[in-house]
Amino acid sequence: MAERQRADARRNYARILAVAEEEVAAHGAAASLEQIARTAGVGSATVRRHFPTRRALLEAVSHNRIEALCVRAQEALGKSDGRSALLEWLDDVVAYCVDARGLAAALLYDDDPLHENSCAAMIEEAGEPLLRRAVRDGAVAADVTVADLIRLIVGIVLATERHPDPGAAADRLFRLAVMGLGQVR
Incomplete structure (x- = not known):
């Protein structure tokens, strides 16, 4: 189970980062963390867990x-x-x-x-x-x-x-x- 979670966490990180790159390119540093979470298909808590700030x-x-x-x-x-x-x-x-x-x-x-x-x-x-x-x-x-x-x-x-x-x-x-x-x- 822990190995699956680590794989899920790695996939979530990669997906969040890819979406964040697009959002930051479009909106700059003010890109919405909530929009990044929605587009990546994860909760905002997941985004904050990977990127606390x-x-x-x-x-x-x-x-x-x-x-x-x-x-x-x-x-x-x-x-x-x-x-x-x-x-x-x-x-x-x-x-x-x-x-x-x-x-x-x-x-x-x-x-x-x-x-x-x-x-x-x-x-x-x-x-x-x-x-x-x-x-x-x-x-x-x-x-x-x-x-x-x-x-x-x-x-x-x-x-x-x-x-x-x-x-x-x-x-x-x-x-x-x-x-x-x-x-x-």
């Missing part, structure tokens, strides 16, 4: 994209210029956050000591070598952190998500932040 659900939905961004960080390390490598990767983070509704919210930091933000932790770890190199090259101030940069990106993406062209708006604001007021085209 909205953040846990968003992190699970975003996991593959986060892994892809970590790979991109490794690839960017091959660039000869530290600033270019960091900015190329940060451009990818912006683009991924715009394209994958809910990803920016999954990267939000909060002060909840009981729940580490695994998405943010993965991104920080992946971006750290790029940032250290850019700092070493003198392209970035020594007191800047990856967490600072991700907060900036999250703010930009959340501020532009309702824009008619959120990708262009987010890209423009990111360029503005990176280059400064006098150099925006």
Whole structure:
């Protein structure tokens, strides 16, 4: 009996996650947990058992994209210029956050000591070598952190998500932040 329940639980998890990916893509971080449960054919308690918080659900939905961004960080390390490598990767983070509704919210930091933000932790770890190199090259101030940069990106993406062209708006604001007021085209 216990083995059957584990198999049922695994199937429920997979079904909930698949439905959640569709709902988050359609409605962003505010996707209805009750709608996810209904569409997956499970009770809301089952959704909450697998994903006790909205953040846990968003992190699970975003996991593959986060892994892809970590790979991109490794690839960017091959660039000869530290600033270019960091900015190329940060451009990818912006683009991924715009394209994958809910990803920016999954990267939000909060002060909840009981729940580490695994998405943010993965991104920080992946971006750290790029940032250290850019700092070493003198392209970035020594007191800047990856967490600072991700907060900036999250703010930009959340501020532009309702824009008619959120990708262009987010890209423009990111360029503005990176280059400064006098150099925006």
